[in-house]
Amino acid sequence: MSVEKINEILNQYPEAGRDKLIPVLQDVQGEEGYLSKESVRLIGRHLNLPTSKIYGVATFYNQFRFEPMGKFHIQVCRGTACHVKGSLPVLEALTKELELQPGRTTKDGLFSLEIVACIGACGLAPVIAVNGEFHARLESDQIPEIIESYRKKAV
Amino acid sequence: MENMKVTINNRVLEASHGETVLSVASRAGISIPTLCHMEGLPPTGACRMCVVEEIGSGNLIPSCSLPAYDGMDIKTHSPKALNARRTIVELLLANHPDDCLYCIRNGTCTLQDYSEELGVRQRRYNGERSTYDLDVSSPSLVRDPDKCILCGKCVRVCEEIQGVSAIDFVGRGSATHIGCAFEEGLNVSSCINCGQCIMVCPTGALAEKDETARVISALRDPDITVVAQHAPAISVTIAEDFGIKPGTDIVDRMNGAMRRMGFDYIFPTSFGADLTVIEEANELVQRVTSGGPFPMFTSCSPGWVKFMEQFYPELVDNVSSCKSPQQMLGAVVKRIWTRDKKLDPKKVFHVSIMPCTAKKFECDRPGMRDGTVRDVDVVLTTREFDRMIKMFGIDLEQVEGEPADNPYGERSSAGKIFGASGGVMEAAVRTAFHMITGDELPNLEVKDVRGFEGIKETEVKIGDLVVKAAVVSGLGNARKLIDSILSGEKSYHFIEVMTCPGGCIAGGGQPFTSDPKVIRSRMMALYSIDSAAPVRTAHSNASLMKLYEDHLEKPGSHKAHEMLHTSYAEREVLK
Incomplete structure (x- = not known):
């Protein structure tokens, strides 16, 4: 800016x-x-x-970030319902797959990762949103596939 | 208002209104441990170490922020209070690295002391260890956030005493740590390298950059001539680390110890200070005759110089162009003395022993070398030098005193009082008076500028001229003074600025103490050296006059300018 x-x-x-x-x-x-x-x-x-x-x-405060958002901004819900349904392994799978800590953006500018408290989709727990697109009832082993699909979109 | 009566540990004590229980207890000789308390600053109540039990309610209340009230009944060391304190220490230790044996603060760590005093003998809580990077980017300091207990004293001293704010609390909850903006290193921050944060740090989270190994390897090398200079404020503080009474001047024994360690030549930095006095007094006289710019600021304190370059770059022409005593003596040794001695300056290693961490930064500033040869190779703080003395197995009580070496071994006591806030001013006034009038100042002692007051003012009549002078120490005070000058409220001819409150005797490289009485005795020691000295003005230093005669022509000469003066420029930092 x-x-x-x-x-x-x-x-x-x-x-x-x-x-x-x-x-x-x-x-x-x-x-x-x-x-x-x-x-x-x-x-x-x-x-x-x-x-x-x-x-x-x-x-x-969680709301401020110090790097530009990635082309794909991933919000990981860590609210109560998602936590109970296993959002922590999902988050861990994301940080591992992207080699990225929450609040940061990948060097290629493709992905940024954010932890949110609740995105109001408790029925879909555990859930993540990528640029507003929801991925519901996730298991951590689905993560690589999801990331790969966005990588392909970026090309 | 009448004093109040409070009962502490069954003793009835007097307390004045607004006084805290911590202060009443401490006056009565009751020592309550604290980790975040800072004398003279408002309490934060962050660490809870100072909790005391209020009899009746049974509450535990932090005594640092508990105002005394009439009739209160307090137990400072009740089983309940002791238990709480022990638990606090145990919790602080839960994520503390267990590397005391390897820690630079082993033996001087407050956390270690309290753990010992409270009888902590095992790890009851096992917390997740933090793994922050060491910040080794600064030329002066090392920051190890893993050892930090978040007492916040470094943040406060940096902001409230020094007006710098290079560091702050970053993050939240268990991820809170101390850091610079954007997690940058200290080297790109506004840190002025003063080391006051080290002085208040209760653990090894902040320390000087240890360079003793480089000195030891130079001492070991038979091809290298090792020359040392020691600052005026060292000889009156170094004794403290060896159990000798604070305020004892052991300059001769220190020389003796250094010879035993293998230093080939020893010169007092006070000789360089005398040289600074001559050049600086001459500069002041020049400015008086040519109309400024005023005020002229002193330049011997490298923390202040960096502070000015980053926060007040409009003052670059107001600051004296004189190098500091360390760098003047460094230049004289490497550029003149080596030639006289027929030594290769590349094979002369110049060690400077200073009360200061910022001097480590200063010796690497532009202009502090002749071609590729540095004027000062390594700066050691008093603490590093102490460790070396211990390492070499020297008993300072037993060592016999020896004089420094010639031709720069003679100093006036004007060059010695540089170590206290006001000393540079006093020394410069003595010589400026002589330069202008040809006479000696009727009373050499300029008492107005002595002492621990943050901002001191005086007027000195020199012939027809009345010189308005101010002396300031602690850069928070400097900020206040400069702002009042820039707003037109105040005006002066000459201002001495010392980065550390009280001057070099309380420098960031000095032995650890939190006792104001100890610092006071260091200052008293310098002034009693002065009052007993045979030579009390820089211009009466015969060896210094010979140096001018043989090499530097006269004060402010072209040659003197080349070697002894420098320049400043605006500095871009993350401020």
């Missing part, structure tokens, strides 16, 4: 202090899809906050 775009957002918060940090972060991520180093720097300058502090606050 361009510096102008971020400045445009920041200009909506004139004379703002640290209490406006979260709304500013949300707006910037809303525009940019993630929080880049450059935007955190600009936010820090505007709110008079060190980048370490902003990063500290942003990493406290």
Whole structure:
């Protein structure tokens, strides 16, 4: 995202202090899809906050990410129903298959992984959503096949 | 308001309003363990180590944040309180690496001390170990988040005392750790390498970068001439690690110990400090005659210099162009002395023993070498040097005192008080007065600038000129002062800035202590050396004058500029 775009957002918060940090972060991520180093720097300058502090606050919340989303954004439901039905092995299979930790994006930019608390599809547990497309009643051994299908789509 | 009466451990004690139970107890000689408490800063109550039992309610309350009230009844070491503390330590140890034997803080670790004091003899809780990367990116510090107990003192000292905020808490819950923005290394952060975080760290999560091995291998190499310089603030602190009374000056015994270890030549950094005084006083006089720029800031504290370059780059021309005493002496040794001695500078290894971790960074700055030959090869902190003395089996009590080497062995006491906040100012004023008036300052002691006050001010009348001066230590204080100057509220001619609160005597490379009395005795030691010294001004240092005569012509000469001065530039960091 361009510096102008971020400045445009920041200009909506004139004379703002640290209490406006979260709304500013949300707006910037809303525009940019993630929080880049450059935007955190600009936010820090505007709110008079060190980048370490902003990063500290942003990493406290699950909603902020620091890498652009992948072409395929995978949300893994870790809500109660999915947990009971075995979402942990599913998540582990994903991190293994993609060699990726939650919150991160693969180097080729294809996949990003996010843990969500509940996506309201408890009847389908355990469930993951890839760009909004649901995969229901998963077993961990289905994961490689699912990932492969998206890899093919990307070509 | 009248004082209150509180009962602690069946003793009735007086407490003033707003005083915490921790403070009342500590005045009465009752020691309550703390991990997150920081003297002079508001309590966070994070670690819960200081819980005490309130008789009656039976509640456990953290004493650091418990205000005393009239008639309260407290037991600081009741079985219940002790039990809670032991459990806290056991829980902290649950995911702590069990590598005390290999840890740099073995013997100086607060967590280890408490574990011992509370009789922890087994691992009752087995937590999942964290596996963070070591951060070895800094030239000065090593960060090992696996050993961190999240007390938060490093974050606070960095933000609240130094005004830097290079590090903060990152993440949440069991994934919380201390880190720089975007998990970057300290080297690209705004860290100024001051090492104050090491001084407050209760464990081995923060430490100086240990470079003793490089020094030992140089000492072992028969082809290498090893030259050492030791900073003015070392000789009054090093004794502490050997059970000698704090504030004892053992400079001669230290020289003796160094010769036994195999150092070939020893020069006091105070000689370099005298040289800095001459060059800096001359620069001040030049600025006075040519109209500025003012204020002129001192440049001997490398943490401050980096701080200025990244936070106040508009001040690059205000900071004195003088190199620090370490680098001046380094340049003189490598570029002049080796020639006089007919030694190959490539085969001379210059070790600098400093109270400072930022000096490790400074010696690698641009301009600190002649071609490929570095002026200072390795900087050791006081603590590293202490470890070397122990390793070499030297008993500091027994070693006989020896003088430093010539031609740079003579120092004035002006160069010695550099180790305390205000010392550089005092030394420079003594010499600037002489340069302008030709006379000596009627009273050499500039008492206004001594002591531990964060910001000190004075006015010195030199001939017709009134020099307005300020002395600041702790960069949080420097920020306040600079902001008041930039806003036009204050103006000065000359400002001394020391990165560490109180100056080098409380530097980030010094022996560990949390006792303000110990730091005070270090300062007192420097000033009593000064008041008893035969030579108290840099310009009366005869060997220094000879150096000018033989090699440097006069203060501020072209040659002096080439060798003894440097420049600064805006620095891009993740700030």
